[in-house]
Amino acid sequence: MPVDLKTTPQKSLVPADEPGTAGSQIVTSTQGEFVAQDEASSDAHPSVGADVSMLTDKTPPWLRASRRMAIITLLVGVAFWFYSIKPVWHADPWSHIAYGKLIVSEGIPATEPLLPLARGMTYWNSSWLFDVLMMNVDRTLGGAGLQGATGIFAGLIVAIFVSSLAYTTGRTLLACGMGMSLLFLIGHDLSILRSQLAGIVCFLTAWILWQGAIRNTHAWWQLPLLFAVWANLDSSFMVGLIVPLAMMSGRMVDRWVRTGQWKSILRDEHLGKLLLVTQLCILATLLNPYQGRMWWEVLTFSQNPNLSAMVDWSPLTLRSTEGQFFAATLLILLGVIRSSPRRLGTGEMVLLVSLAALGCWNTRQLVWFYPVALWILAMHASAILSKNGWARHASPRAGKWSVVMVGLVWICFGFSPLGMRVLHGKQPTASRLNVAFAPVELTQYLVKKPPEGQIFNPVEWGDFLLVHGPENLKIFANSQVQRLPREVWRDYLTIVDLGSGWSEILDRYSINTVVLDKQFREGVIRRMKEETAWKLVYEDGRGAVFTRKLPITR
Amino acid sequence: MSRPSTVKSRFWRSLILTQLASAILLLTSLAWAYSPVAPLRQASNPVLTAPEVPVPPRTEPLFIAPLYNDPEVVSDEELALVLKKVQPRFPQKALKPNYVEHALRAWTIHAKFKDPEVMSGEQMKEFLTNHGQFLASWGEKIEPILEDRQTGVAIRWGKEQCASVHHDHWLASLTEAGVSLHEPVFLPGGKQRNIGDVLRQSMLDFRVDEIEVEWSAMAFGLWLAPQREWVNNQGRQINFDLLAERLVRGHQRFGVCTGTHRVYSLMLLIRLDDEYHILSPAGREVAWKHLEFIRDQITVSQFEDGHWPSNWSDGALALKDPVEDELYKKVIATGHHLEWLAIAPKELHPPREQILKAADWVISTTTAQTPEQILGTYTFFSHVGNALALWRNTRPNIFFEAWEARESAGGK
Structure with missing residues (x-):
């Protein structure tokens, strides 16, 4: 029997609210979700040709995915794969693991436990839960697990951002474009496995949940629960609180402007609910080991004088690349808002300004500005497109897209180091895992010949040495520079800058072993080679180890 | 019509109740976080600008008694001759606080002399604790040595002659001199505080990693034992283990007075630990091992004539490759070593002959000095006087007062 290849009749899929679409068989959801009605019902087979049932979609309707979902999956999969093949290059992952190990074995300490020169300094850890998680990932899956975790966080961030944006605007390509822009703008932060990644996931979830908080009957527990978890994962929950506060104040101003009566604010039934949810969120953040002290510590953290030496x-400033990207984003945003028929809510404006101010205060906080800026940009861009007659295309659901999605997930996972580890038990080699960052061979040398007493090391390597170096290694500093006494940190900077009296400082701390990296301290290595009191005992492409010819003994 | 008003009142009631509950929860959480029973509490909090430091458990400082009365080391006559040389006979104009501090720690606040030109313990204490006295000596153009702070009284220290030369030396000297915690301190502007305020400020300002911790360690030990720890205004928890570790850290040549003050402070902490258990077993072990190391170093670095050189910490190398020391440096090393050995148990002593030789050298050297020479390097010779008195199980003021009384009785 010949098979008629003509299956589903072609339809012009345009949204119902677009002009001139009367009579089209489209069902539009309130949020712009488009579903072709005849495909939504699996029973409705077209009665054309011969036995077309052989080619009809027999996938259960609930299992069918749309092309839009497949495109988003592709982007998410690529983001996951891209970030999971990157080496674990920063000090922060090792810091999380080192402190995570300690927390699991001894609980959260009250004073700094790993830096001998910071003994007695207050230990405050806003990411204790993340530390424990990462320690377990490392213990269970090793380096591949850490790479995979970076990929999973990056994928999650893209998935939440793009799928919500696509759902809200009904424009998949626009959402994907914004997703890629987000990847470009915060890509550097995404490549570092640190608690901030969990913070970004929570921030995006809070932002999206908050937008539907009035209609969402579960918002009163979902948002507080999110904040309770967030307050134990990363200190960025304080930034997250800006979202409800800005949006709520914006709503009040908007209502007052619209009605001209401030009393009308009190008559806003939704405002009461939003206020209550916001308060619950605030209270939920107190559910952490430090309770209310956490707020004070987070708010005063960036004032720590030791951090002034850290670029992050x-x-x-406009001179930096980050500053130039920030300025460009702002200009584009202003241009789009100017041409958009969509009104910019006061809440959105307050939020944008607050997050932009935060980013200007210190560069590391820019990561919170971009998702909101791009989201607002997308909303206005979509409004401009609609105004100019750019139709939103429906995305019919079909079983083939489900297959495509599963295939994409499988490919991206299977070809990632995490997939290799899970499926084949293959672990990336140490040098591949820590390419161009960690002193793998140098650390092996230190394990073979453990230095006695206090050593000097670069901050970037401190955490790695703690995790992989010899037991009870007395490192000088690690990435947690805020916990070092100011005097010690000043001495550290004097040594790495070869400042006046640098060599005497080494004597004062009874340092008999100096570990240096070549990436930033090539000059110090050169100088140490000229010093008669020191001898080079190890050198490779990444760093060098010096020991004192006549050790300082006690 | 009544329903909307009921709804409205219910809304307001629930709103007020939730606000109240939120405020209570928030305040409770903050109060708990900073309460003394919270497991992860921090000593400083946003309301109190500085952490609370422990109140010393005594009003008079402890004194570490010497362990020997050995006339072979120094006879009465020799001691009297040396002490006579190191009497605090200072010019009243531009009187250096450093000199007074050294004299006071050796002679104590109870010192009385027959010679009216010599400053009594009371006068020395007055000079240090009363801004008026300091003003009379230095005039108005000089910055006061006593600084009033919100949390206590700070002492100006530095290289200037009108300042205390070392951090916490002022406090340690008065502490060793036996001053009371309630002794008034008269600040510029007539404000009155007391030694307790100086101690408090000192505990808050103390940094483990500052260059000199020798005197802070001594003063804290003598006031605080058996209290073991406190928190400074950097939020750091300080304890005597940390102090002992710090005193041990680094090459000895970096310590003040060729590294000998560190040894004295460390010995003092061990003696305090014998009675008050201010160190952990590990901390004590570190300190003890270090003192054994010092013992070994001085055993092999003494010169034939009995003096120790300034580079004694180089051990045998100091003899093999001797440095050209000025006399005062030899006096520093030898006098200071004899001082800590007087309070050290025998296990930490070098062979007895070495102690006798050192004492002979330092006695003959001191007695050979003219008053002008002594005045030029008074601080170092004051340690010699104190060390020798300790070897006779006495204090310079007690011995010298009795000696003067005997002398005048004999003269009559």
């Missing part, structure tokens, strides 16, 4: 915590 310096204010934004």
